[in-house]
Structure formats: C-alpha cells, structure tokens
Amino acid sequence: MDWDDLRLFLAVARAGSLTGAGRALGVRHSTVLRRMAGFETKLGLRLFDRGPGGYALTAAGRELLEEAAEVETRLVALERRLSGRDRRLTGTVRIATLGALAPWLAEALAAFRVLHPGIRTEIAISHETVSLARHEADIAIRVSRNPPDSLIGRRIATLVxxxxxxxxxxxxxxxxxxxxxxxxxxxxxxxxxxxxxxxxxxxxxxxxxxxxxxxxxxxxxxxxxxxxxxxxxxxxxxxxxxxxxxxxSGLGLDLWILTHPDLRDTPRVRVLMDHLAAALAARRPALMGRMPSGDAAQPETGEGGRPAG
The missing domain is CATH 3.40.190.10 (Periplasmic binding protein-like II)
Structure with a gap:
C-alpha cells in the first residue's frame, strides 16, 4: 500500500472534505478527487460516503483510519528523529505563525538570512491547525493559554x-x-x-x-x-x-515559540528559533500594551490564523 495514498486518505478523513484535504496537502480539489477515486479502486472498497455534509467514513474507512494513523505516527516520529540528527546549518525550516506578526517576522528573517544564508524558510499562515507532532512544521509561533506538554519552547510575553x-x-x-x-x-x-x-x-x-x-x-x-x-x-x-x-489584561493569552523535542538539537531549527525568540522578545512593549507610537504589528490581510501543536 502506497504511503502517498494513505496520506491522502488521512487528509480527507480529517478534513471531512476534498477542499480541506487539498488545502492541507497543497494540491487541487480535482487532484484529491482523482487520487481518492483511484485509491478506492485499487482497494476495491468504498472508504467514504459522499453527502451534503462532506465525506463520512464507511466501516472500512474507519478500520483503515485506525491503522493508517498508527503508520503515520511511526513514520513521522522516524522522520523527526532523523531530521534531529542533521547537524548542518543548511536546509529548510518550516514555520507556522500568525499573519499579524508577518511584518516583524519578515524583518527578523531578513537579518537571519545575512547570518545563515544556507538556511531556507517556509511560512504557513492559516486558520487550520498545524501539527508539530505530525511534523507539518518545525517551529510554531502561537497564542495559547497552555501549550501541549509534548512541545518545548519559551513564552515570549503575556498579551494585553x-x-x-x-x-x-x-x-x-x-x-x-x-x-x-x-x-x-x-x-x-x-x-x-x-x-x-x-x-x-x-x-x-x-x-x-x-x-x-x-x-x-x-x-x-x-x-x-x-x-x-x-x-x-x-x-x-x-x-x-x-x-x-x-x-x-486577564484573558490569559501568551505568545509562545515552540518546537518538538525531537528537533530541539537540530542546528538549523535551534539557531532560527533562538533568533526569532530574540526578535519577538524585543517587541514585548508592544505585545504587553506599552508600545511606542508607530511600532504596531499589522492586522492580518490574508488568511491569518493560529498555529497549533
């Protein structure tokens, strides 16, 4: 059974729609439809019932979901561990963040590029949950009351x-x-x-x-x-x-920068996380409502969102 087919199946099962699965995988709705139909044909099974409310798992689909999720957990954990052993200050680091922080992050990343030109970055800004556990990102900048215990990082500031x-x-x-x-x-x-x-x-x-x-x-x-x-x-x-x-000041929301423990010692993740944490820490007066005029972040202009763990 092809892992790409299982990834597609998991995305549709979690999103409950072809459109949501396409967004999660970065492919077109028509591509998801074609590949899902091909996967069901190969298996000789119907995995979803299609209805006005979206895609609902059949009994066979529910059975496959349990097994596929276990396979995904093992493969992603292996990928994280292997990534964590990469000692080079090169490669790509994926960041899930808030759209409102884009001006500050762009400024910080410009300075980072001068220091580490071999490290590339990918930025995900979305309302959808981004999972560090499934290695959908390497670093998450998120607003949270209490981040999951399975993640590590630091609190930048308590938001006012x-x-x-x-x-x-x-x-x-x-x-x-x-x-x-x-x-x-x-x-x-x-x-x-x-x-x-x-x-x-x-x-x-x-x-x-x-x-x-x-x-x-x-x-x-x-x-x-x-x-x-x-x-x-x-x-x-x-x-x-x-x-x-x-x-x-009592809404209980903090700004955090987080990663998965398997990646804490990956040099490219560590240096970028340290750099972004320092850049955001310099903005604490703004985050805590004590900001000099002219230094605000900009409201989201696209699909800004909440990275999650």
Missing part, C-alpha cells in the same frame, strides 16, 4: 488586550457603558477564542452588529466606526484611527 473604537467616528456617547455601544466580534467558527467569549459574556447579543472570522476585517470595521472591538493591543495601539477605551 483592549477595547478599541474609531477615533473620528466614536460609536460610544460620552459617559455611556461599553455594553450600550454597537460591537463587532468573531463569527461562530472562532467563538472559542477568549476575545469572543469575553464579548459574549459582557455584551448583549442585540448590540452585536457585525461578525466575521477575520481579525483584519474586524479592525477595519472598528476603524470605519461600525462598532467597538476587542483586540490584542499590539495590533491597534499605533493606529491613529483607533483609540483604546479600556485595557483588559
């Missing part, structure tokens, strides 16, 4: 958040409570975020006038005067169109 409104189009009359203003917040797909939970707990649903799954869109809506929003301070403090109305 704030309630922001438009400076020139204030939706909140002087002296009014925050709950009386219109608000923008995250859509249901990101309702698990602490920012979204704070809004749900403190702002009546009748005051929510816009929902979206994209942080950059939320900031643009607040800037336009549609309503108030809750954001990490490093995204908004230097924006002259926005004003911080309240500071919230």
């Amino acid at each position: 958040h704030g309630v922001y409104g438009a400076r020139d189009h204030p939706p909140l009359p002087p002296g009014a409570a925050l709950a009386e203003a219109p608000w923008v917040t995250y859509a249901q797909g990101r309702a698990d975020l602490p920012q979204a939970r704070w809004v749900a707990a403190n702002i009546p649903d009748s005051r929510i006038v816009l929902r979206t799954d994209h942080t950059g869109m939320m900031i643009q809506a607040v800037r336009a005067g549609i309503g108030l929003g809750l954001f990490a301070c490093y995204l908004c403090d230097a924006d002259p169109a926005l004003v911080r109305l309240r500071t919230l």
